[in-house]
Amino acid sequence: MSSNNKIYRSIVSGVGASLPKEIVTNKDLSMRMDTSEEWIEERTGIKERRIASEGETTSSLGTEAAQIAINNSGLKNSDIDLIVLATATPDNTFPASATLIQSSLGIEKGYAYDMQAVCSGFVFAVEAADNAIKAGNIKNALVIGSETFSRILDWDDRSTCVLFGDGAGAMVLSASSDDTNRGVLSNHLHSDGRYKDLLYVDGGPSISNQVGFLRMDGKGVFKHAVHNLSSAIIEAIDYNDLTIDDIDWFVPHQANIRILEAVSKKVGLSKDKVIITLDKHANTSAASIPLALYEAIENDKIKKGDLVLLEAMGGGFSWGSTLIRW
Numbered sequence: 155m156s157s158n159n160k161i162y163r164s165i166v167s168g169v170g171a172s173l174p175k176e177i178v179t180n181k182d183l184s185m186r187m188d189t190s191e192e193w194i195e196e197r198t199g200i201k202e203r204r205i206a207s208e209g210e211t212t213s214s215l216g217t218e219a220a221q222i223a224i225n226n227s228g229l230k231n232s233d234i235d236l237i238v239l240a241t242a243t244p245d246n247t248f249p250a251s252a253t254l255i256q257s258s259l260g261i262e263k264g265y266a267y268d269m270q271a272v273c274s275g276f277v278f279a280v281e282a283a284d285n286a287i288k289a290g291n292i293k294n295a296l297v298i299g300s301e302t303f304s305r306i307l308d309w310d311d312r313s314t315c316v317l318f319g320d321g322a323g324a325m326v327l328s329a330s331s332d333d334t335n336r337g338v339l340s341n342h343l344h345s346d347g348r349y350k351d352l353l354y355v356d357g358g359p360s361i362s363n364q365v366g367f368l369r370m371d372g373k374g375v376f377k378h379a380v381h382n383l384s385s386a387i388i389e390a391i392d393y394n395d396l397t398i399d400d401i402d403w404f405v406p407h408q409a410n411i412r413i414l415e416a417v418s419k420k421v422g423l424s425k426d427k428v429i430i431t432l433d434k435h436a437n438t439s440a441a442s443i444p445l446a447l448y449e450a451i452e453n454d455k456i457k458k459g460d461l462v463l464l465e466a467m468g469g470g471f472s473w474g475s476t477l478i479r480w
């Protein structure tokens with residue numbers, strides 16, 4: 155593709171999502187541990203979450219979401235030549251769960267790998283796929299965010315276990331050289347490893363023989379999240395020579411409604427433009443943005459030509475944005 159000197163852009167050609175069947179409400183949790191429906195909803199905006207049952211895995215949920223995205227794109231599975239799976243909860247340490255999804259989809263060519271940037275994973279994965287398309291290396295990329303955080307939660311720690319849920323979302327990006335201005339307009343990514351102690355998993359293959367549990371200093375993360383997400387939005391609109399009012403839809407990582415309200419207030423973003431799904435899904439880490447995107451499309455919110463800003467912040471810390479003309 156690169157030999158003909160064409161300039162390629164990455165157009166979103168399909169989106170899909172998949173959720174575990176089991177719904178766990180705040181009331182359910184309040185019957186199992188020392189918490190209340192009111193505390194969870196007031197502090198976070200979460201009302202319920204999906205929890206993976208035995209047999210529902212990061213790769214099985216990711217495969218279902220991916221198949222819906224490919225079907226919606228009008229492509230065949232065999233048209234996909236790159237799969238980037240954003241996840242912090244792979245089925246196994248290796249092989250990459252992306253290759254399990256590749257095989258489940260019956261794809262035998264191209265390449266597939268996992269991207270680990272925790273809650274920011276989806277925007278990191280979009281950037282990687284977009285770069286491969288712009289370089290002319292590939293034509294159709296499947297970008298997936300899939301997580302089973304319920305498996306790394308300490309269910310005796312009420313300050314973290316009520317916050318997360320499981321799920322998957324996927325997006326097909328396709329190379330286009332038409333003369334419209336649609337497609338991925340910018341990606342801005344950041345990491346700062348000084349804050350690793352505020353959000354981490356206390357296990358892993360190189361330091362222990364346990365997978366470990368998620369540990370978080372919620373207040374510390376909250377403060378950095380508001381600052382980093384606000385600056386990521388400003389960075390994206392400045393880079394693209396836009397104002398905040400030019401953005402049609404803001405699709406953020408879904409961690410806490412109070413973070414989203416604080417960020418919206420700080421950058422002057424209208425609440426009506428923010429896609430919120432955390433009430434139903436809780437924090438699904440790398441899956442939260444594509445799950446929210448899918449719902450916004452299904453509800454006829456996002457339309458062709460709209461300017462859509464994705465942004466996320468999570469463990470590492472890692473954070474960033476992607477701006478797309480839909």
Ligand code: UT7
Pocket residue numbers: 188189190193194197198273312313314316317371372373374375376379409410413437439467468469
């Ligand atoms: O996606 C990755 C990024 N993650 C995030 O963005 C998460 C960011 N942080 C947050 O969303 C919030 O900080 C939390 C929701 C985690 C916590 O909200 P908070 O307003 O910062 O509460 P807190 O941690 O200060 O806890 C307040 C009180 C404490 O009691 P005392 O010490 O005031 O008596 C906690 O023990 O709430 C208590 N508490 C609970 N009470 C009932 C903590 N968890 C619970 C619970 N149910 N589940």
